[in-house]
Amino acid sequence: MVERTVRVGSSHGLHARPAKLFTQAAAGSGSSVTIAKAGGAPVNAASILAVIAQGIDHGDEVTVVVDGGDEQRVLDELVELLSTDHDE
Amino acid sequence: MEFRGTGIGQGVAVGPVVRMAERLPEPVDRPSHLDPAREEERARASVSVVADDLQRKGAQAGGAAQDVLEAQAMMAEDPTLMDDVVKRLADGKTAERAVYEAFAAFRDLLSSMGGYMGERAADLDDVSQRVVAHLLKVPAPGVPNPGHPFVLVARDLAPADTALLDLTQVLGLVTIDGGPTSHTAILAREKSIVAIVGAADASALADGDTVIVDAENDLVVQSPDADAVAAAKERIAERAARAAAPITPGALADGTAVPLLANLGSADGAAGAVELGAEGVGLFRTEFLFLDADRAPSVSEQQEQYTRLLSAFPGRKVVVRVLDAGADKPLAFLNDAEEENPALGLRGIRALRHAEVILREQLTALATADAATDADLWVMAPMIATVDETRYFTDLCRELGLKTAGVMVETPSAALIADRVLGVADFASIGTNDLTQYTMAAxxxxxxxxxxxxxxxxxxxxxxxxxxxxxxRLGKPVGICGEAAADPLLAVVLVGLGASTLSMSPSALADVRASLARYTREDAERIARAALAAEGAAEAKQAAKQAAESAPTPTGTTVP
Known part of the structure; x- marks a missing residue:
């Protein structure tokens, strides 16, 4: 199990398109992935509704936990996705 | 079979009917007679079909729509949602009810968060309807996409549905409810969709029926014969030729100029209107600057928008209506009181007088934009009922440096004392939508x-x-800026009744221009008299039609 905390780079936060890109990647990773907002409970990162419902905004810190599969590579990819601004 | 309704515009369309499925009722909360595992299988099968379908539509659509549709596909198969569905199934609910409840719970959560999440709530609702429809084996509600051009038949369209209409596929539109001033009608006019609204008996039409949608004659023809189809196709071709005809200034057959102006709701439409031959703007609505705002926009914000608009019409007339808030478009900072009858309440000039600073700021921004551009700016106030209100507005305009100040005639009162109102105002512009609403009390x-x-x-x-x-009598211009001016025959009647300019959705300009060119002023007055003397609206239209047919064809003009 590996985890990392990262700041969300998308200017509109983790809603709409960025949320879709992130959950698509999490669902397709073959690992079990959770995401948690600072101080919040972790939710299934493959669930677009759970992710959107976190109300994660630009600049929020989130912690991603990857369990199983190619953990390190999956974590790197997801962190990269989260820190990129997809709303440019 | 023929069905009557109200035609929007002059177009004709022929094609196969596709009906828009109506919104599903809420699934009944009754115990399932299947066991939860079997219900879960049903639910999983349906979400998977719906998700695949949304994915496929996304791939077809491409662009921004693809992202939305793919996100919806993921919502359909969302694991958190499915956990919730399974939990509800364990309580003995049916798959339909469990899916409905689980989506509704998420929808309520998202809409309570507002903003971006709130917007997703509508997407979620749509997915929920699709899954429940699949479980019930009924067509999914919403605008259908059969993959070929079609005539859409619907009870009425929600604004969200109309935004999704693929105009390359929708040949025509028939609604069972709704009148000529409904939002669907206004949209159809704006986008030049051949439409018949309020065709109550059109509910008899079924998927696959061939129909002729004849907006000019307010008629939907079910299963027409080959001759009728050929005649309709000929008219479609003629109308296309008319739209391609060179653009000339609006005029009657005897040369009497009738400037044709555009109704615009934002500065963005200006270039398109000029392209379609608008000789200026007869109604610029300023509400867009104020809606979605919890305060009035600043003078400089407004000035920038007005300058953009006026710059598009150098040397041309641009009539701007000051903020028309109230009734169906309330603004938090202007109308704070609950009214039982908002259409008869504090709206238009009444609301502005109540909050004069907003009016002063708007007029100041307009005067500054006017000074910086070459357009001929006229301003007018909505919902005038008295001479006192007219004087209040025109005095304020002059104080703030605006040259031409007029009023909208939307109340029967203003029309009945028009001689006194026009004694004070520089011009009048008749808003036929509201004038009809208030005259008919409908x-x-x-x-x-x-x-x-x-x-x-x-x-x-x-x-x-x-x-x-x-x-x-007073030598003051009288324009028309309601939807009535977009009806080519009614436009002739209005000119015959003394209108000197006509303003409409730019898409209607070509048809109205062609229609005016067929009649002299004398013809127009005669046609208007025939309509005036009729018993009712349908008879007036019929009488005008007959009078128009007996008008001699002006020489040198080809009748389309």
């Missing part, structure tokens, strides 16, 4: 009284004639 947004919402009503025409005559 809410323009209410489908049940849509039959009364017809600007052909002789009472409405009579009021237009009052204003036209007063304008003629």
């Amino acid at each position: 809410d323009r947004l209410l489908g049940t009284v849509a039959n009364l919402q017809d600007p052909w009503a002789p009472a409405v025409l009579r009021l237009v004639a009052e204003v036209g005559a007063a304008g003629g």
Whole structure:
């Protein structure tokens, strides 16, 4: 199990398109992935509704936990996705 | 079979019917007679079919729509949602009910968060309807996409549905509810969709029926014979040729100029209107600057927008209506009181007078934009009922440096004392939608009284004639800026009643231009008299048609 905390780079936060890109990647990773907002409970990162419902905004810190599969590579990819601004 | 409704515009369309499925009722909360595992299988099968379908539509659509549709596909198969569904199934609910409840719970959560999440709530609702429809083995609600051009038949369209209409596929539109001033009608006019609204009996039409949608004659023909189809196709070709004809200034056959102007709701439409031959702007609505705002925009914000608009029409007339808030478009900072009858409440000039600083700021921004550009700016106030209100507005305009100040005639009161109103105002512009609503005492947004919402009503025409005559006597211009001006035959009647300019959705300009060119002023007056003398709206239209047919064809003009 590996985890990392990262700041969300998308200017509109983790809603709409960025949320879709992130959950698509999490669902397709073959690992079990959770995401948690600072101080919040972790939710299934493959669930677009759970992710959107976190109300994660630009600049929020989130912690991603990857369990199983190619953990390190999956974590790197997801962190990269989260820190990129997809709303440019 | 033939069905009558109200035609929007002059177009004709032929094609196969596709019906828009109606919104599903809420699934009944009754115990399932299947065991939860079997219900879960059903639910999983349906979400998977719906998700695949959304994915496929996304791939077809491409662009931004693809992202939305793919996100919806993921919502359909969302694991958190499915956990919730399974939990509800364990309580003995049916798959339909469990899916409905689980989506509704998420929808409520998202809409309570507002903003971006709130917008997703509508997407979620749509997915929920699709899954429940699949479980029930009924067509999914919403605008269908059969993959070929079609005539859409619907009870009525929600604004969200109309935004999704693929105009390359929708040949025509028939609604069962709704009147000529409903939002669907306004949209159809704006986008030049051939439409018949309020065709109550059209519910008899079924998927796959061939129909002719004949907006000019207010008629939907079910299963027409080959001759009728050929005639309709010929008319479609003629109309296309007319739209491609060179653009000339609006005029009657005898050369009398009738400037054709555009109704615009934002500065963005200006270039398109000029392209379609608009000789200026007859109604610029300023509400867009104020809606979605919890405060009035600043003078400089407004000035920038007005400058952008005026710059598009150098040397041309641009008529700007000051903020028309209230009734169906309340603004938090202007109308704070609950009103039982908002259409008869504190709206238009009444609301502005109540909050004069907003009016002063708007007029100041307009005067500054006017000074910086070459357009000929006219300003007018909405919902004028008295001479006192007219004087209040025109005095304020002059104080703030605006040259031309007029009023909208939307109340029967203003029409009946038009000679006195025009003694004070520089011009009048008749808003036929509201004038019809107030004359007939029929809410323009209410489908049940849509039959009364017809600007052909002789009472409405009579009021237009009052204003036209007063304008003629006093030498003051009288324009029309309601939807009535977009009806090519009614446009001739309005000119015959004394209107000197006509303003409409730019898409209607070509048809109205062609229609005016067929009649002299004398013809127009005769056609108007025939309509005025009729018993009712339908008879007035019929009488005008007959009078128009007996008009001699002007030499040198080809009748389309």
